[in-house]
Amino acid sequence: xxxxxxxxxxxxxxxxxxxxxxxxxxxxxxxxxxxxxxxxxxxxxxxxxxxxxxxxxxxxxxxxxxxxxxxxxxxxxxxxxxxxxxxxxxxxxxxxxxxxxxxxxxxxxxxxxxxxxxxxxxxxxxxxxxxxxxxxxxxxxxxxxxxxxxxxxxxxxxxxxxxxxxxxxxxxxxxxxxxxxxxxxxxxxxxxxxxxxxxxxxxxxxxxxxxxxxxxxxxxxxxxxxxxxxxxxxxxxxxxxxxxxxxxxxxxxxxxxxxxxxxxxxxxxxxxxxxxxxxxxxxxxxxxxxxxxxxxxxxxxxxxxxxxxxxxxxxx
Numbered sequence: 239x240x241x242x243x244x245x246x247x248x249x250x251x252x253x254x255x256x257x258x259x260x261x262x263x264x265x266x267x268x269x270x271x272x273x274x275x276x277x278x279x280x281x282x283x284x285x286x287x288x289x290x291x292x293x294x295x296x297x298x299x300x301x302x303x304x305x306x307x308x309x310x311x312x313x314x315x316x317x318x319x320x321x322x323x324x325x326x327x328x329x330x331x332x333x334x335x336x337x338x339x340x341x342x343x344x345x346x347x348x349x350x351x352x353x354x355x356x357x358x359x360x361x362x363x364x365x366x367x368x369x370x371x372x373x374x375x376x377x378x379x380x381x382x383x384x385x386x387x388x389x390x391x392x393x394x395x396x397x398x399x400x401x402x403x404x405x406x407x408x409x410x411x412x413x414x415x416x417x418x419x420x421x422x423x424x425x426x427x428x429x430x431x432x433x434x435x436x437x438x439x440x441x442x443x444x445x446x447x448x449x450x451x452x453x454x455x456x457x458x459x460x461x462x463x464x465x466x467x468x469x470x471x472x473x474x475x476x477x478x479x480x481x482x483x484x485x486x487x488x489x490x491x492x493x494x495x496x497x498x499x500x501x502x503x504x505x506x507x508x509x510x511x512x513x514x515x516x517x518x519x520x521x522x523x524x525x526x527x528x529x530x531x532x533x534x535x536x537x538x539x540x541x542x543x544x545x546x547x548x549x550x551x552x553x554x
Contacts, residue, residue, distance in 0.1 A: 243493045243494075243521045243522050244522060245494065245522050245523075246521075246522035246523055246534070246535075246536055248533060248534045248535060248536075249494075249522055249523045249524060249527070249530075249534060249536070251533075252530060252533060252534065253446065253447065253448070253524065256448065257445075257446055259279075261445045261450075269330050269331075269359070269360075269361055269362075269460060272330065272331055273330075273331050276327070276331050276332070276336065277335070277336075280335065280336060283532065285532045287338055287339045287342055288339065288342040288343050288346060289342075290310055290311070290312055290342045290345060290346055291311050291312050291313045291314075292309075292310075292311040293308060293309070293310055293311075293342075294308070294309045294311075294386075295307070295308050295309075295334070296308070296309060298375055298378050298379075298382075299374055299375070299378050300357065300358070300370075300371035300374050300375060301367065301370035301371050301373070301374045302358075302367070302370075302371075305355060305356050305357060305358070305371050305375060306334060306356035307334075307353055307354060307355050307356065307375060308334045308338070308341070308353070308354045308356075309351060309352075309353050309386050310341050310342055310345040310351065310352040310353075310354070311345070311351050311386070311387055312345045312346045312349060312350070312351075314349050316387035316388070317383070317384065317387060317388055317389035317392075318349065318350050318351050318387060318388050318389065318392075318552075319348070319349075319350040319351070319388065319389060319392035319393070319394065319421075319548070319549075319551070319552030320350060320351040320352070320353060320379060320383055320386070320388035320389070320390070320392065320393055320394070321344060321345070321348065321350050321351070321352045321353070321394045321395070321396055321424070321548060322353050322355060322372075322375060322376045322379050322393070322394070322395045322396070322408075323337065323340075323341055323344070323352055323353065323354045323355065323395075323396055323397055323401070324355055324357065324372050324395070324396070324397035324400075324401035324402075324404040324405055324408075325337040325354065325355075325397065325398070325401045326397060326398040326399030326400050326401040326402070326426075326526070327359075327399070327400060327401075328399070328400050328429075328453070328454070328456070328457030328460070328461070329359060329360045329365075329368055329400045329403075329457060329460070329461040330359055330360050330361065330456075330457055330460045330461065331359070332359075332400075332401075333356055334354050334356050337354060337398070337401075337529070338354075339529070339531070339532070340398070340528060340529055340531075340541070341354045343531065343541050343545070344396075344541065344544060344545055344548065346545075347541065347542060347545030347546075347549075348544075348545040348546075348548035348549045348552070349549060349552075350388075350392075350394075350548055350549070350552060351386055351387060351388040353375075353379050353386065355371065355372055355375045357369075357371035357372050357375070357404070358371050360460045360461040360462075361460040361461075364460075364461060364462055365461050365462035365467060365472075365473055366472055366473070368404065368461075369404055369407050369408070369411070369472055369473075372395075372404045372405075372407070372408050373407075373408050373411045373412070373415075376393070376395055376408050376412070376418060376420070377417075377418050379393065380393050380417070380418035380419070381418070390418070391419065391421075392421055392551075392552045393418060393419065393420055393421055394420065394421055394422040394423065394424060394485075394548055394551055394552070395408050395409060395420055395422075395423050395424070395485075396422075396423065396424030396425070396426070396544070396548075397424070397425070397426065397428075398426035398427060398428075398526070398528060398529065399426070399427055399428065399429060399449075399497070399525065399526070400429050400457070400461075401426075401428075402424075402425040402426050402427060402428025402429065402501070403428050403429040403430065403475065405423050405424065405425055405428070406423060406425055406428060406430065406475040406504070407471075407472045407473075407475060408420075409423045409484050409485050410471055410472065410475065410478065410481075410484065411472065413483055413484060420485045421485055421486075421551050421552070421554070422485050422486055422487070422488075422547070422548065422551035422552075423484070423485045423486070423487045423488075424487075424488050424544055424547065424548065425487055425488065425489045425490070425501065425504070426489075426490045426528050426540070426544065427490060427491055427492055427495055427497050427498070427501055427525055427526070427527075428475075428489065428497070428500075428501050428504065429454070429457075429497060429500070430474065430475045430476035430497075430500045430501060430503070430504040431474045431475075431476040431477065431500045431503075432458050432464035432467070432468050432473065432474050433468070433474075434451055434454055434455065434458075434496075436496075436498075436499035436500055436503070437499055438495065438496050438497070438498040438499040438500075439451050439454070439496045439497075439499070439500075441496075442494060442495065442496040442498075443496065447494045447495070447496075447524045447525065448495075448524040448525045448526050449495065449496055449497070449524070449525040449526070450496065451496050454496060454497075461473075475504060476500055476503060476504050476507065478507075480511070481507050481508055481510075481511035481513060482511045482512060482513070483513075484508065484511070484513050485513075486513065486514040486515065486551065487505070487508055487513060487514075487515045487516070488515075488516050488517075488518075488543070488544060488547040489501055489502070489504065489505040489508075489515065489516070489517040489518070490517075490518055490520065490528065490540055490543070490544065491517065491518070491519045491520070492519070492520050492523045492524055492525055492526075492527050493519060493520065493521045493522060493523065494522070494523060494524045494525075495524055495525040496525070497525060498519070501517075502517055502519065505517035516547070518543060520536050520539070520540060522536070523536050523537070527540060528540040528541055528544070
Protein backbone atom coordinates (compact mmCIF):
# COMPACT_ATOMS: atom_id res chain seq x y z
CA UNK A 239 0.00 0.00 0.00
CA UNK A 240 1.30 3.47 -0.92
CA UNK A 241 2.32 5.76 1.90
CA UNK A 242 -0.35 8.47 2.32
CA UNK A 243 0.69 11.99 1.38
CA UNK A 244 1.32 14.00 4.55
CA UNK A 245 -0.89 16.97 5.24
CA UNK A 246 0.37 20.32 4.05
CA UNK A 247 1.63 22.21 7.16
CA UNK A 248 -0.71 25.12 6.53
CA UNK A 249 -3.60 22.72 6.05
CA UNK A 250 -2.78 20.98 9.32
CA UNK A 251 -2.91 24.26 11.22
CA UNK A 252 -6.36 24.94 9.77
CA UNK A 253 -7.60 21.46 10.60
CA UNK A 254 -6.41 21.80 14.18
CA UNK A 255 -8.54 24.94 14.51
CA UNK A 256 -11.56 23.37 12.80
CA UNK A 257 -11.38 20.17 14.82
CA UNK A 258 -11.06 22.02 18.11
CA UNK A 259 -14.60 23.25 17.47
CA UNK A 260 -15.91 19.73 16.81
CA UNK A 261 -17.36 18.20 13.63
CA UNK A 262 -17.95 20.88 11.01
CA UNK A 263 -21.47 19.75 10.16
CA UNK A 264 -24.12 18.94 12.76
CA UNK A 265 -25.42 15.82 11.13
CA UNK A 266 -27.71 14.87 14.01
CA UNK A 267 -29.26 18.33 14.08
CA UNK A 268 -31.52 20.25 11.75
CA UNK A 269 -30.41 21.77 8.47
CA UNK A 270 -30.95 25.25 9.89
CA UNK A 271 -28.67 24.53 12.87
CA UNK A 272 -25.96 23.30 10.49
CA UNK A 273 -26.41 26.46 8.40
CA UNK A 274 -26.02 28.60 11.52
CA UNK A 275 -22.76 26.85 12.38
CA UNK A 276 -21.45 27.39 8.85
CA UNK A 277 -22.37 31.09 9.01
CA UNK A 278 -20.58 31.43 12.35
CA UNK A 279 -17.41 29.91 10.91
CA UNK A 280 -17.50 32.34 8.00
CA UNK A 281 -18.14 35.35 10.21
CA UNK A 282 -15.16 34.44 12.37
CA UNK A 283 -12.74 35.15 9.49
CA UNK A 284 -11.13 38.54 10.25
CA UNK A 285 -9.58 38.98 6.79
CA UNK A 286 -11.47 41.37 4.48
CA UNK A 287 -12.66 39.83 1.18
CA UNK A 288 -10.82 40.70 -2.04
CA UNK A 289 -11.73 44.11 -3.43
CA UNK A 290 -13.55 44.09 -6.78
CA UNK A 291 -14.82 46.83 -9.09
CA UNK A 292 -18.54 46.19 -8.62
CA UNK A 293 -20.89 43.82 -6.77
CA UNK A 294 -24.63 43.86 -7.47
CA UNK A 295 -27.40 41.75 -5.94
CA UNK A 296 -30.27 40.83 -8.24
CA UNK A 297 -33.36 38.67 -8.47
CA UNK A 298 -33.48 36.49 -11.58
CA UNK A 299 -35.79 33.69 -12.78
CA UNK A 300 -35.31 30.25 -11.29
CA UNK A 301 -37.29 27.17 -12.20
CA UNK A 302 -40.23 28.07 -9.94
CA UNK A 303 -40.09 31.77 -9.15
CA UNK A 304 -37.18 34.13 -8.67
CA UNK A 305 -33.88 33.31 -6.97
CA UNK A 306 -31.26 35.66 -5.60
CA UNK A 307 -28.07 36.17 -7.60
CA UNK A 308 -24.94 38.22 -7.05
CA UNK A 309 -23.09 39.71 -10.00
CA UNK A 310 -19.34 40.36 -9.64
CA UNK A 311 -17.71 42.64 -12.20
CA UNK A 312 -13.93 43.21 -12.23
CA UNK A 313 -12.15 46.13 -13.79
CA UNK A 314 -11.95 45.85 -17.57
CA UNK A 315 -13.81 46.56 -20.75
CA UNK A 316 -17.16 44.87 -21.40
CA UNK A 317 -18.39 42.64 -22.80
CA UNK A 318 -16.56 40.00 -20.75
CA UNK A 319 -16.87 36.26 -20.49
CA UNK A 320 -19.23 35.15 -17.76
CA UNK A 321 -19.03 32.39 -15.12
CA UNK A 322 -22.28 31.15 -13.58
CA UNK A 323 -21.23 29.85 -10.16
CA UNK A 324 -23.03 27.34 -7.94
CA UNK A 325 -21.91 27.20 -4.31
CA UNK A 326 -21.15 24.02 -2.40
CA UNK A 327 -22.63 22.85 0.89
CA UNK A 328 -24.14 19.48 0.13
CA UNK A 329 -27.25 21.05 -1.47
CA UNK A 330 -28.27 21.87 2.14
CA UNK A 331 -25.84 24.59 3.26
CA UNK A 332 -24.29 27.65 1.67
CA UNK A 333 -25.54 30.85 0.08
CA UNK A 334 -24.26 33.97 -1.64
CA UNK A 335 -22.18 34.89 1.42
CA UNK A 336 -20.49 31.52 1.87
CA UNK A 337 -18.72 31.73 -1.50
CA UNK A 338 -18.38 35.49 -1.83
CA UNK A 339 -14.58 35.39 -1.51
CA UNK A 340 -14.16 32.65 -4.11
CA UNK A 341 -16.37 34.45 -6.61
CA UNK A 342 -14.51 37.74 -6.13
CA UNK A 343 -11.17 36.00 -6.63
CA UNK A 344 -12.24 34.11 -9.75
CA UNK A 345 -13.80 37.19 -11.35
CA UNK A 346 -10.75 39.33 -10.65
CA UNK A 347 -8.18 36.77 -11.74
CA UNK A 348 -10.04 35.47 -14.80
CA UNK A 349 -11.14 38.94 -15.93
CA UNK A 350 -14.73 37.80 -16.22
CA UNK A 351 -18.14 38.56 -14.79
CA UNK A 352 -19.17 35.99 -12.18
CA UNK A 353 -22.82 35.38 -11.30
CA UNK A 354 -23.37 33.44 -8.07
CA UNK A 355 -26.73 31.68 -7.83
CA UNK A 356 -28.67 31.24 -4.58
CA UNK A 357 -30.55 28.13 -5.71
CA UNK A 358 -33.19 26.47 -3.52
CA UNK A 359 -31.79 24.22 -0.80
CA UNK A 360 -32.76 20.83 0.56
CA UNK A 361 -34.45 19.45 2.57
CA UNK A 362 -37.05 22.17 2.06
CA UNK A 363 -36.65 21.78 -1.70
CA UNK A 364 -35.41 18.34 -2.69
CA UNK A 365 -33.93 17.16 -6.00
CA UNK A 366 -34.34 18.31 -8.72
CA UNK A 367 -35.35 21.78 -7.46
CA UNK A 368 -31.81 23.12 -6.98
CA UNK A 369 -30.55 21.68 -10.26
CA UNK A 370 -33.50 23.12 -12.19
CA UNK A 371 -32.92 26.54 -10.59
CA UNK A 372 -29.29 26.42 -11.69
CA UNK A 373 -30.25 25.52 -15.25
CA UNK A 374 -32.90 28.26 -15.42
CA UNK A 375 -30.44 30.82 -14.04
CA UNK A 376 -27.78 29.79 -16.55
CA UNK A 377 -30.29 30.17 -19.37
CA UNK A 378 -31.22 33.63 -18.10
CA UNK A 379 -27.57 34.70 -17.91
CA UNK A 380 -26.98 33.48 -21.46
CA UNK A 381 -29.99 35.37 -22.80
CA UNK A 382 -29.42 38.55 -20.74
CA UNK A 383 -25.64 38.70 -20.62
CA UNK A 384 -25.47 42.14 -22.19
CA UNK A 385 -27.39 43.60 -19.25
CA UNK A 386 -24.54 42.64 -16.92
CA UNK A 387 -21.67 43.61 -19.21
CA UNK A 388 -21.03 40.07 -20.39
CA UNK A 389 -21.11 38.13 -23.64
CA UNK A 390 -23.54 35.21 -23.68
CA UNK A 391 -21.50 33.28 -26.22
CA UNK A 392 -18.60 33.14 -23.73
CA UNK A 393 -20.39 31.32 -20.95
CA UNK A 394 -18.94 28.96 -18.33
CA UNK A 395 -20.49 27.14 -15.40
CA UNK A 396 -18.64 26.18 -12.24
CA UNK A 397 -18.89 25.26 -8.62
CA UNK A 398 -17.35 23.39 -5.73
CA UNK A 399 -18.50 20.14 -4.11
CA UNK A 400 -22.30 20.00 -4.52
CA UNK A 401 -21.90 23.09 -6.70
CA UNK A 402 -19.49 21.11 -8.89
CA UNK A 403 -22.20 18.46 -9.16
CA UNK A 404 -24.66 21.15 -10.25
CA UNK A 405 -22.24 22.58 -12.81
CA UNK A 406 -21.78 19.14 -14.37
CA UNK A 407 -25.54 18.57 -14.31
CA UNK A 408 -26.30 21.95 -15.91
CA UNK A 409 -23.79 21.14 -18.65
CA UNK A 410 -25.67 17.90 -19.37
CA UNK A 411 -29.06 19.64 -19.20
CA UNK A 412 -27.88 22.28 -21.67
CA UNK A 413 -26.67 19.58 -24.06
CA UNK A 414 -29.86 17.55 -23.71
CA UNK A 415 -32.26 20.52 -23.93
CA UNK A 416 -30.70 22.36 -26.84
CA UNK A 417 -28.85 25.07 -24.97
CA UNK A 418 -27.66 27.44 -23.82
CA UNK A 419 -24.21 26.84 -25.32
CA UNK A 420 -21.64 26.43 -22.55
CA UNK A 421 -17.97 26.92 -23.31
CA UNK A 422 -16.43 25.46 -20.16
CA UNK A 423 -17.19 23.68 -16.89
CA UNK A 424 -15.16 24.27 -13.72
CA UNK A 425 -15.61 21.36 -11.30
CA UNK A 426 -13.86 21.77 -7.97
CA UNK A 427 -13.89 18.54 -5.91
CA UNK A 428 -17.33 17.69 -7.30
CA UNK A 429 -19.88 15.25 -5.93
CA UNK A 430 -20.55 12.83 -8.80
CA UNK A 431 -22.01 9.66 -7.25
CA UNK A 432 -24.19 8.59 -4.34
CA UNK A 433 -22.61 5.14 -3.90
CA UNK A 434 -19.95 6.35 -1.41
CA UNK A 435 -17.94 3.19 -2.08
CA UNK A 436 -14.65 4.50 -3.45
CA UNK A 437 -11.29 3.96 -1.72
CA UNK A 438 -11.15 7.65 -0.75
CA UNK A 439 -14.63 7.46 0.79
CA UNK A 440 -13.36 4.64 2.97
CA UNK A 441 -9.97 6.23 3.68
CA UNK A 442 -11.51 9.51 4.89
CA UNK A 443 -14.71 8.12 6.37
CA UNK A 444 -14.13 9.63 9.81
CA UNK A 445 -14.37 13.24 10.98
CA UNK A 446 -11.23 15.34 10.97
CA UNK A 447 -10.65 16.24 7.31
CA UNK A 448 -13.43 18.86 6.83
CA UNK A 449 -15.77 16.41 5.09
CA UNK A 450 -16.51 12.81 6.11
CA UNK A 451 -18.43 9.91 4.63
CA UNK A 452 -21.10 10.42 7.31
CA UNK A 453 -21.46 14.03 6.16
CA UNK A 454 -22.07 12.84 2.61
CA UNK A 455 -24.67 10.31 3.78
CA UNK A 456 -26.46 13.14 5.61
CA UNK A 457 -26.31 15.45 2.60
CA UNK A 458 -27.61 12.80 0.20
CA UNK A 459 -30.41 11.85 2.60
CA UNK A 460 -31.52 15.49 2.72
CA UNK A 461 -31.18 16.06 -1.04
CA UNK A 462 -32.90 13.00 -2.48
CA UNK A 463 -33.50 9.27 -2.18
CA UNK A 464 -30.15 7.86 -3.36
CA UNK A 465 -31.67 4.46 -4.10
CA UNK A 466 -34.37 5.94 -6.31
CA UNK A 467 -32.08 8.39 -8.10
CA UNK A 468 -28.79 6.48 -8.23
CA UNK A 469 -29.00 6.05 -12.00
CA UNK A 470 -30.33 9.54 -12.71
CA UNK A 471 -27.47 11.44 -14.38
CA UNK A 472 -28.89 14.75 -13.16
CA UNK A 473 -28.30 13.55 -9.59
CA UNK A 474 -25.25 11.32 -10.12
CA UNK A 475 -23.29 12.53 -13.17
CA UNK A 476 -20.84 9.64 -12.88
CA UNK A 477 -23.72 7.25 -13.65
CA UNK A 478 -24.55 9.00 -16.95
CA UNK A 479 -24.52 6.60 -19.89
CA UNK A 480 -23.36 9.30 -22.30
CA UNK A 481 -20.88 12.07 -21.52
CA UNK A 482 -20.15 13.01 -25.12
CA UNK A 483 -20.51 16.53 -26.48
CA UNK A 484 -20.08 18.25 -23.13
CA UNK A 485 -18.03 21.42 -22.58
CA UNK A 486 -14.29 21.20 -21.86
CA UNK A 487 -13.64 20.76 -18.16
CA UNK A 488 -11.18 21.43 -15.38
CA UNK A 489 -11.57 19.05 -12.44
CA UNK A 490 -9.72 19.86 -9.23
CA UNK A 491 -9.45 17.23 -6.48
CA UNK A 492 -7.81 17.07 -3.06
CA UNK A 493 -5.72 14.19 -1.75
CA UNK A 494 -7.38 14.12 1.70
CA UNK A 495 -10.98 14.27 0.51
CA UNK A 496 -13.60 11.49 0.48
CA UNK A 497 -14.79 12.90 -2.88
CA UNK A 498 -11.34 12.59 -4.46
CA UNK A 499 -11.88 9.33 -6.36
CA UNK A 500 -15.36 10.05 -7.69
CA UNK A 501 -14.15 13.40 -9.04
CA UNK A 502 -11.19 11.76 -10.74
CA UNK A 503 -13.34 8.94 -12.11
CA UNK A 504 -15.69 11.51 -13.61
CA UNK A 505 -12.72 13.25 -15.25
CA UNK A 506 -11.57 9.91 -16.67
CA UNK A 507 -15.02 9.28 -18.11
CA UNK A 508 -15.13 12.74 -19.66
CA UNK A 509 -11.78 12.09 -21.32
CA UNK A 510 -12.95 8.68 -22.57
CA UNK A 511 -16.01 10.41 -24.06
CA UNK A 512 -13.77 12.78 -26.03
CA UNK A 513 -14.28 15.82 -23.80
CA UNK A 514 -11.15 17.94 -23.41
CA UNK A 515 -10.50 17.64 -19.67
CA UNK A 516 -7.72 18.54 -17.26
CA UNK A 517 -7.74 16.87 -13.85
CA UNK A 518 -5.38 18.09 -11.13
CA UNK A 519 -5.02 16.53 -7.69
CA UNK A 520 -3.70 18.89 -5.02
CA UNK A 521 -1.62 16.94 -2.53
CA UNK A 522 -1.76 17.40 1.23
CA UNK A 523 -5.04 19.31 1.31
CA UNK A 524 -8.66 18.57 2.13
CA UNK A 525 -12.07 19.13 0.67
CA UNK A 526 -12.79 22.85 0.33
CA UNK A 527 -9.17 23.89 -0.03
CA UNK A 528 -9.87 26.51 -2.71
CA UNK A 529 -12.07 28.36 -0.21
CA UNK A 530 -9.19 28.46 2.29
CA UNK A 531 -6.95 30.64 0.14
CA UNK A 532 -6.64 33.31 2.86
CA UNK A 533 -4.29 31.04 4.79
CA UNK A 534 -3.41 28.24 2.40
CA UNK A 535 -0.95 28.63 -0.47
CA UNK A 536 -2.39 25.63 -2.29
CA UNK A 537 -5.81 27.26 -2.09
CA UNK A 538 -4.33 30.25 -3.89
CA UNK A 539 -2.80 27.88 -6.47
CA UNK A 540 -6.17 26.24 -7.05
CA UNK A 541 -7.84 29.59 -7.54
CA UNK A 542 -5.15 30.63 -9.99
CA UNK A 543 -5.41 27.43 -12.00
CA UNK A 544 -9.18 27.78 -12.16
CA UNK A 545 -8.95 31.43 -13.22
CA UNK A 546 -6.32 30.70 -15.86
CA UNK A 547 -8.51 27.92 -17.29
CA UNK A 548 -11.50 30.26 -17.43
CA UNK A 549 -9.48 32.99 -19.10
CA UNK A 550 -8.21 30.53 -21.72
CA UNK A 551 -11.71 29.18 -22.34
CA UNK A 552 -13.12 32.67 -22.86
CA UNK A 553 -10.24 33.53 -25.21
CA UNK A 554 -11.21 30.59 -27.42
